[in-house]
Amino acid sequence: MKLTTKGRYAVTAMLDLALHHKGEPVSLAEISERQDISLSYLEQLFAKLRKAGLVVSMRGPGGGYQLCSDPKEIAIADIIAAVDEHVDATRCGGLGDCQDNRRCLTHDLWTDLSNQIRVFLSGITLADMTERADVRQTAARQVKRLEMVADSAR
Template identity: 65%
Template sequence: MRLTTKGRYAVTAMLDLAYHSETRPVTLTDIAKRQSISLSYLEQLFARLRRAGMVEGVRGPGGGYQLSRDSAQINIADIISAVDETIDSTRCGGKSNCQNAQPCLTHDLWMGLSEQIRLYLSTISLDDLLQRKNVRQVAERQDKQSALGLDVLMRQESRLQS
């Protein structure tokens, strides 16, 4: 299966947003820090996710992003599709021109696999992932690490000002 970092990062960022926006909008800077994803890359992804109607921006102090609909209504296949990523196991990109402008011997096999992967991902919502114990544990660990990093920076800054 050909799933690039674009699709993986979009799913990761959306899961982070779903987890953290339960109480308030979330900034892309916060997501970037927690998930080690470039802020400029996240901005590009969220422009696409916003156009797809999955997220909405909240302006002003305390602003950021939030899901535009319930996390149970957003599935993983739709997130991947929203950032123009395809779920494709074929060598030809599904165009049936894998061998001398014709389908190769195993074209239907790889097309079937791509469809099964897409179907599987369409059955998993952000809410399904949020309900998983290990997902919550990882999110809590990332929050602690992020808070610890901020605390260390504040102490260093305080020492420099003294």
């Protein structure tokens, strides 16, 4: 079972957006700097997130992205699904053709694990994550790091 970079980065970027929106759009450039994710990759991810109805884009000066819903209504599983990511612990992609086009001995075990992971991620929202002390400390550290970089460049 593997969650790819696409799913991880999408969740990270959405969490950054939830933490830093303060009623104003957040630019992808800001998210890119704080999270060290390429801007072009974020553009690809946010196109999918926008298509899924999780974010809305604002054009022009001061533009960027905002969440379409309250962070309490956006489950981590929704973000992962929006970027075409599937959490699947089976070797066969859930098709049941794992061994000689038939189910392997452990197919149902891995299917059950995949379902448990989906249930787990469906039960965690962006709001849940923003309320975690460790997440808030990390976000504060990231902002401080960028401020120090900006100060040293002056």
